[in-house]
Amino acid sequence: MQRFFMEVSYDGSLYHGWQVQKNAVSVQQRINEALAKILRTTVETIGAGRTDTGVHAKQLYVHFDIKAGLIPDEDRFLHAINSLLPSDIAALRLVEVHQDAHARFDAVxxxxxxxxxxxxxxxxxxxxxxxxxxxxxxxxxxxxxxxxxxxxxxxxxxxxxxxxxxxxxxxxxxxxxxxxxxxxxxxxxxxxxxxxxxxxxxxxxxxxxxxxxxxxxxxxxxxxxxxxxxxxxxxxxxxxxxxxxxxx
Incomplete structure (x- = not known):
């Protein structure tokens, strides 16, 4: 397995915050859905923190784990996921990190x-x-x-x-x-x-x-x-x- 950090930004106006919710659309939900389509497997992201409904992020990191080799080219991956994400969410960077890296707990x-x-x-x-x-x-x-x-x-x-x-x-x-x-x-x-x-x-x-x-x-x-x-x-x-x- 490989662990990646992905840097994202978003306008939170149309979302009920960052975190996945049962009866409302969230930023995390949209990112998880786009990752699942590209990688053809369920992907669960962990964010650096939770923003509330209507709050924006110019920089937020998420991490996720996938089977090694599924992302051979980071530039092509970013192009693909941005084509699937709504216009108010952007993937800015993808970085492979060590297996214990954590987007939430490691932020200083x-x-x-x-x-x-x-x-x-x-x-x-x-x-x-x-x-x-x-x-x-x-x-x-x-x-x-x-x-x-x-x-x-x-x-x-x-x-x-x-x-x-x-x-x-x-x-x-x-x-x-x-x-x-x-x-x-x-x-x-x-x-x-x-x-x-x-x-x-x-x-x-x-x-x-x-x-x-x-x-x-x-x-x-x-x-x-x-x-x-x-x-x-x-x-x-x-x-x-x-x-x-x-x-x-």
Whole structure:
């Protein structure tokens, strides 16, 4: 058997998240179906993480196992699978890896970006969240600084989520202004479910002067989801990068 990592990207607007579901169409389902047609055998992919309904990915890796020799030419394989995948899902790269490599558990760093715009723009529908009032970016970046480091981020986790720990190490948390509006960039070793959207909502409360920047410390220390802000809409969120120690 051979194990491959496949790098993919997708617009999540029309999908009920990444993971296969019984009564809804997912990104993973479409990829599994395309692989099965090309390889003429059932293929189960494992993704680097699960994105929610409407969330996009500029880079996500999956791994799968197949009988040795079924993919003699990687370029031809990518051409074939992209011809079968819908236009909003793309296979970007295929890399053979060692048998113990794992797309989810081996990832040492993940990055997300949340996009906000302020002028009505038909080309940003389902790809960025439109706000009316421009927040105070300096206040939000002051508060974002308190996210850095290794902490318990249970206050930003969706309720009743079964995880072994809420401890994450955040390496970057920063708002950047661009021509369209604002982008929040965050990088960590791992993320809890709904974590980024809850963080953005909390920071916007501070940027709109409903709370002080220092309040972020109390929110984190509370470990209470009710103390954090409302989760922002999914369609502004992008998984942008996944890092592995053995991948370039």
């Amino acid at each position: 760093e993940r990055s997300y970006a949340y996009h906000i715009h302020f002028r009505k723009d038909p080309f940003l529908i389902r790809r960025s969240w439109q706000l009316r009032d421009y927040p105070d970016v300096a206040r939000m970046n002051e508060a974002a600084h308190y996210l850095l480091g290794t902490q318990d981020f249970g206050c930003f986790s969706k309720s009743n989520t079964q995880v072994f720990t809420n401890i994450c190490t955040v390496k970057r948390a920063e708002w950047v202004e661009n021509e369209e509006g604002l982008v929040f960039h965050i990088t960590a070793d791992r993320f809890l479910r709904n974590m980024v959207r809850a963080i953005v909502g909390t920071l916007l409360d501070i940027g709109q002067k409903r709370k002080e920047p220092l309040s972020m410390v109390a929110v984190i220390q509370s470990k209470d989801r009710a103390q954090a802000g409302t989760s922002v809409p999914a369609h502004g969120l992008y998984l942008t990068r996944v890092v592995y120690p053995y991948m370039q």
